[in-house]
Amino acid sequence: MFRRSITFWRRNSAAINAKKEPINKEFANVLHQIRNFKPIETIPMELDTPIVINALPSALKLGSLGNLMYENADDNGRRIEWALYLWKLAMEKGNDNAKYNYASCLEKIRGEESAPTQEIVQCFQELAKKGHQLGTLSYADALSKGDGVKKDEEKAFVLYQRCAKNGLRNAFSKLASLYARGIGTPKDIGAALHWYHKAADIGDPVAMSHLGDIYSMGMDAKKDIKKAIAYYEEAAKQNDISAQYNYAVLLISGTDIPTNYRLAEALFHRAATQGHVPAMVNLAQLYSQGCGLVPKSLDLAAKWLKLAAPYDLNAKELLKRSEAELLAEMHTNPSNK
Numbered sequence: 001m002f003r004r005s006i007t008f009w010r011r012n013s014a015a016i017n018a019k020k021e022p023i024n025k026e027f028a029n030v031l032h033q034i035r036n037f038k039p040i041e042t043i044p045m046e047l048d049t050p051i052v053i054n055a056l057p058s059a060l061k062l063g064s065l066g067n068l069m070y071e072n073a074d075d076n077g078r079r080i081e082w083a084l085y086l087w088k089l090a091m092e093k094g095n096d097n098a099k100y101n102y103a104s105c106l107e108k109i110r111g112e113e114s115a116p117t118q119e120i121v122q123c124f125q126e127l128a129k130k131g132h133q134l135g136t137l138s139y140a141d142a143l144s145k146g147d148g149v150k151k152d153e154e155k156a157f158v159l160y161q162r163c164a165k166n167g168l169r170n171a172f173s174k175l176a177s178l179y180a181r182g183i184g185t186p187k188d189i190g191a192a193l194h195w196y197h198k199a200a201d202i203g204d205p206v207a208m209s210h211l212g213d214i215y216s217m218g219m220d221a222k223k224d225i226k227k228a229i230a231y232y233e234e235a236a237k238q239n240d241i242s243a244q245y246n247y248a249v250l251l252i253s254g255t256d257i258p259t260n261y262r263l264a265e266a267l268f269h270r271a272a273t274q275g276h277v278p279a280m281v282n283l284a285q286l287y288s289q290g291c292g293l294v295p296k297s298l299d300l301a302a303k304w305l306k307l308a309a310p311y312d313l314n315a316k317e318l319l320k321r322s323e324a325e326l327l328a329e330m331h332t333n334p335s336n337k
Contacts, residue, residue: 063090063098070105080105091123099123100135107138121148128159133168140174144184157184164195172199173207180210180219189220200231208235209243216250225256236267244271245279252282252291261292272304280308281315288322298325 066086073079084105090098103123107116116124121142127135140159143152157178163171176195179188193214199207208231214221216228232250235243248267251260265286271279284304290296302322308315 062086062093063095063101066090066098066101070101080109096127096130096132096135100127100132100138103127103135104138116142116148118148125149133163133166134170137163137168137171137174140171144174153178153184155184164198169199169202169204172196172202173204173210176207176210180214187220189214193221203238205235205238205240205243208232208238209240209246212243213246216246223256229257236270239270239274241271241274241276241279244268245276245282248279248282252286259292261286261294265294272307277308277311277315280304281312281318284308284315284318284322288318288325298322 063086066083069079069086070083073083084102087095087098087102087105091102100123103120107120110116110120121139124135124139124142128139136159140156140163141147142149143159144156145151157175160171160175160178164175172195176192176199178184179195180192181187193211196207196211196214200211212228212232212235213219214228215224215231217223228250229247232243232247236247244267248264248271250257251264251267253259265283268279268283268286272283281304284301286294287297287304288301302319305315305319305322309319
């Protein structure tokens, strides 16, 4: 749709110019500001269209234009800047969705490891006061972690609960987690199960993984290995690392279910390739010992221990032993050199 609009404009620009319709003053002002927003010599063709001219007087349409620009930005930094600029114009006109997109985009740009700036948190706080669902959820996240604002777990719980009860799916697992750990509210496994089940019913792999944990260990709930396996399997299919790892641990433990080293190897491998250090260590131990149908391979064991060693002291010690064992085997069997 985006490219078709550009093509339409290019084909019909001569006819439109011939009509010499007056340009909306606000549109002209926006183009002027965009030119001076950054050291940009020209504006994108996408902005200079009749569609945009008609859209600018409306805060809603202006926010939609920012969405369109962002959706087609890919990794183009300038277009992301234009999207931010358009969202800011829209939010100044009272568009709350534009304010949310503006703050969320800034947060994403700054990276997950950096705490949100005061401007970002302020946007989310203002949206929460107005009852904006996603804004409320983001403000709850900030309060829960203490990112850009004083940590307040009880207030975060209240906001998560409000979002969840209003049907915001992204809040289900977060609220369940607080109930399960007793953070911001008294511990309540029954309530945790309720919200984890609601999240799992809509396909949330994180919720499924937690349900697997609860049912496999009987954490203040009736132990049910069949349910645990069912939830672990579904979450693992959706590439949830925790489910892959915990299900593999259950399989090698042989507790309440038959031991299955081969399946455990596959699950550990999937988690390890995604950077899960404990999975790397466990996978290495399977290879170093040669468990069940998993053939012994000191080379593979050393490979995974080397990857885990920078992040795990136990892996460093195991690596020393593995390398010593590998060296001894090479001396014993020169054909392996």
